[in-house]
Amino acid sequence: MRVLIANRGEIAVRVIRACREMGLPTVAVYSDCDRAARHVMEADRAEHIGPDEAVRSYLNFSAILDAARRSDADAVHPGYGFLSENAAFARACVDAGLTFIGPAPGAIEMMGSKTEARRAAMRAGVPVVPGTEAALGLDTAEEELTAIAADIGYPLMVKAVAGGGGKGMRVVEDPGGLLGALRTARSEAGSAFGDTAVYLERLLPRPRHVEIQLLGDSHGTVIPFVERECSIQRRHQKVVEESPSLAVSPALRARMAAAAAAVARAVGYTNAGTIEFLLDEDGSFYFLEMNTRLQVEHPVTEMVTGVDLVQWQIRIARGERLDLEPEQALTPRGHAIECRLYAEDPDENFMPSPGLIRGLRPAGGPGVRDDGGVSAGYRVPVFYDSLIAKLVTWGNARDEAIARMGRALREYQVLGIRTTIPFFLWLMQEPDYLAGRYDTTYLDRILAGRQGPFVEVAEEDAALAALAAALDVYFRAAGAGGARAVNGPRPLWTQIGRREALRG
């Protein structure tokens, strides 16, 4: 089976690794600016699919299907993002005679609608956040809306049925704000998703985001995994994930896993998927949504269970039986944490920092896993999201995993662009994070209340850095480098910087 990976970056590299370990040849696809990207170098062969803009390359059905045909691929792995939750693409792959490594198109479609997914969860007897069961009709009378909202209780959320990424969402604190919020949410949803349908949901004030990974095969077996704790989010975007969650006891784990498996069984779900729950402070949990694909944060689950989720995706797609021990999937061994390294400048309000990677040395050693997607000499493009690597550490207990993360972050070198490493170095020493006292509102709250750079530089180090920078310029200008220079002179970085920054 030859596998085409309809994606790029770290997840394309991740899938290539799984394929290679299974002895399967791989085909990468690439846009113009990704010609020499890492996933292209790692794959057995590569096909060009179009220009830089994702809509003309990584989101372009026909270019990807053409590439599959040209390269004699038998299967397509969509990764996450891009076309991974696009039912029409999954269907187009199947129609083209390709194995789609993911759930059936119908399952993607059903779980892609927030209200349909909520109904599926309710049918399976799984609690959902109290709210309206179906989309609110445009013709619903104001009195009726007010009554429905009063039933749910305030504060509540207006949410787009087709929503995602925080768009088409509005918080309503009291009855007076309801109608205005409905109007703006509908209008935002209409322009973002082409669908004005919205529904109401109770707002949990300080929930944790806890999710259950699961696998299902085509023979009716569904296996849920130990939970992932994903409450560390900046503007609704996960930045740190861990497994297990400090807030989940073995008994609660068993209940959440059973609930997740019930939803998956109810819809006949196959392949890898994740049920996201909100976990309230009182220990009750509510179905939030289902992701019908591999998650960015799947490595923490792999680290504490030893199960290779991507290899299982491929096996399941081939029709194999999921003969995994359910006990292994549900029993965490130790603790794992993932930090998402983004090409962003945390000291400049997380502004994007694309550009040339002049040097790269990932962390290594015991208990460290690097899932990287870039390489030295690669120019991180502005066209796609800014995730350049995921750094995952493991420890017998959470404190060991955190200590290891601190060590690995100090070791990790990305030269030439800014990354979120300094932010994580800071977070890994925050008392509330260390104590596990956090919910989904935690990170935005503490970021709003702090100032100054994330890593403070000691006076001695600042003086040494100034001296080192001056020596470097001195050596380069002199075309020498002291007694043992090993390379010829190269352009001054003071010139490089100016040339690169001011061109265009």
Added chain:
Amino acid sequence: MRVLIANRGEIAVRVIRACREMGLPTVAVYSDCDRAARHVMEADRAEHIGPDEAVRSYLNFSAILDAARRSDADAVHPGYGFLSENAAFARACVDAGLTFIGPAPGAIEMMGSKTEARRAAMRAGVPVVPGTEAALGLDTAEEELTAIAADIGYPLMVKAVAGGGGKGMRVVEDPGGLLGALRTARSEAGSAFGDTAVYLERLLPRPRHVEIQLLGDSHGTVIPFVERECSIQRRHQKVVEESPSLAVSPALRARMAAAAAAVARAVGYTNAGTIEFLLDEDGSFYFLEMNTRLQVEHPVTEMVTGVDLVQWQIRIARGERLDLEPEQALTPRGHAIECRLYAEDPDENFMPSPGLIRGLRPAGGPGVRDDGGVSAGYRVPVFYDSLIAKLVTWGNARDEAIARMGRALREYQVLGIRTTIPFFLWLMQEPDYLAGRYDTTYLDRILAGRQGPFVEVAEEDAALAALAAALDVYFRAAGAGGARAVNGPRPLWTQIGRREALRG
């Protein structure tokens, strides 16, 4: 506690990692050619200890103790090799008021003598390879020697009491060769170790080398670990290690672990140490020797038990109690394999390949641990041994670990020098290795019988490589690089190669 690491390369980096995870500041030491070595960059500070030759730097007691004094170090970790099994150095550290992170000087001394170590094993009731209990006196009559040898049985080995690294060792096939072998072994031992003492030992024809890692604290607790299988050796040098061993059943594991712990307890051993056994085809095992230090191959044990051995070395040296669950240490979870990446050219009979590392990209992703000791821009010196990194993979079962190793080896890039990666790529597909059918004689036997490069290049890839090389030279010569060149022109590698190769 500030820790000075009296070593270099990957093991110095490994110890720095452990210290940093424990919050302990570190001091690196370096010779001239190691000024900008990786361990120097990783440590919190670094001290120069002398010129390139190890005897004037890494083996120089007083330079190292001076460095410890200058840097206010409280403790010394010796790594492996260099001064790690030098009782006088351990004693000098203690005398200087430094904590020596290793066993007591007396234990190093006793177990450093092969005959004393054999006696200690026998006292603990552990079988040793049948042989003479003490060194053979120079005045022993020829008839007596012949009688002793006949008692032991042929084939047998003449071994130097102070031996190591295959020197002062001779195989004797039959009585006729005995006296000649004694003579040459004595003379070799005399010039290699300054000690002509030798003893006799029965030669096991096809033994496996299986060893038991253990930890002992200063409160009398000794904990043995699951065995390591180290039979894949080239000229008596280990090149691949794994844990657990296919040849060891749980029952045999329990017996070997108990035997190893008995030896350690008998000599009041503290800190990390390893008991090496020869395992015969019939399942009987014999004490071979004890290594009173951390082993190169310790990561495979860490991967299957989750225990950080280096952190425990430090805790034990601080007087802490070894409160580890003995069950965790003795129960392997999954399977781990280590390949030692040497700067050697396997296709030229493993000739050393020092030189400038022009690029380095270790393998990453699931189940991979990289313990590297070099970095891009570093010139691997000719003065020390050629280990540049250890690549370790983990899998739920041995075949998964092997598949992962094959994948990781393909991913691992060391540009500029030759390494043993192609050799390991070949070995990981050898039927006898895959089946676990091997003993300590295996590798030398199959290497003697094969020819040609370790990795065969398909005709298509050869043609593409030729084209790529020509394009590269064309681009560099043109000072361009096609439409999207991101860097200025650099010297042609055809010139670099000549300039570097012919200088001096």
Added chain:
Amino acid sequence: MTFEVEVEGRIRTIVIEHGDNPSSFRVQIDGEPGVVDAVRAGDKSLSIFGRVTFLRNGGPEKGTLRIGAAVQVTAGPAPGEGIVHLNGRTIRAVINGRRRRAAADEGAHGPGDVVVAAPMPGRIVRVLVAPGDQVTARQGLVVVEAMKMENELRAPRAGRVKEVSVVPGASVEAGCVLAVIE
């Protein structure tokens, strides 16, 4: 040779002169003297050891820098910016930044003009001001999208918009002038 190096918001004056042997240098940090042994070791690495006095927080208290280090120095994304990697700490050092800024400010534009440039490549999503508008400090001027994120670029000080150099939909490179405030 004399350099002004800005680290963590403070400018230090560094003087470097050849010493007695090829790897020896006489240096000054803010006028305080020292001697170091330094060599380049690879494309990006320097090895430095020695002892230098320096002024704590600009003085008058003095500290002693006992250096034994291998550091990496590479070009950063901003003009004149070097990134120094030192035992897992990433420190930005801008060489002669004051002069560089002065030159930029006095270049194409009048004295007192402030140039707002794109800090990264991207696409202009919205332009929020027009020439002639009065703006307050930190008022939004232009929204640039890069890497699927929208970033609002703000006025560094109050003033009048003298020039807007981009239109919505345009692609810009890092350093591209977006607007000028006078």
Added chain:
Amino acid sequence: MTFEVEVEGRIRTIVIEHGDNPSSFRVQIDGEPGVVDAVRAGDKSLSIFGRVTFLRNGGPEKGTLRIGAAVQVTAGPAPGEGIVHLNGRTIRAVINGRRRRAAADEGAHGPGDVVVAAPMPGRIVRVLVAPGDQVTARQGLVVVEAMKMENELRAPRAGRVKEVSVVPGASVEAGCVLAVIE
């Protein structure tokens, strides 16, 4: 431009000419034509795609190379040697090696002389022959120690030792002439 490139013991003649646009090239491998699109992408990387015919095992059977690859090319330790990394395969390519060898052989020494050079830096442990000695092919000439290993360097062919250029204890660099066989 024409290159002779030796890979896996076989020399291929590669011709490269500019094509219709900046990243397009007309190439020939052993006289068989093709067109590729190629760009440099970073210090060591090339991206190449296209279609080229080539002769299998030197011909007459032809194969088609469908290229879609990003490769890395760096200098290898030997003169004129490039190392091509291609999907986890490491392939040595020597540019114009025949010419290089001819030049070296005819350089300082007479035609027909064979120069035995140090393949790596190291220290001379033993010299096993003297000028004037007759040696057989693969007879040991000099023992060099590097990285704690002793390596015996042997005569590439039978002949008479014309010159021995090193003494025990000497340090040598890679490429250093150790002996000449005539």
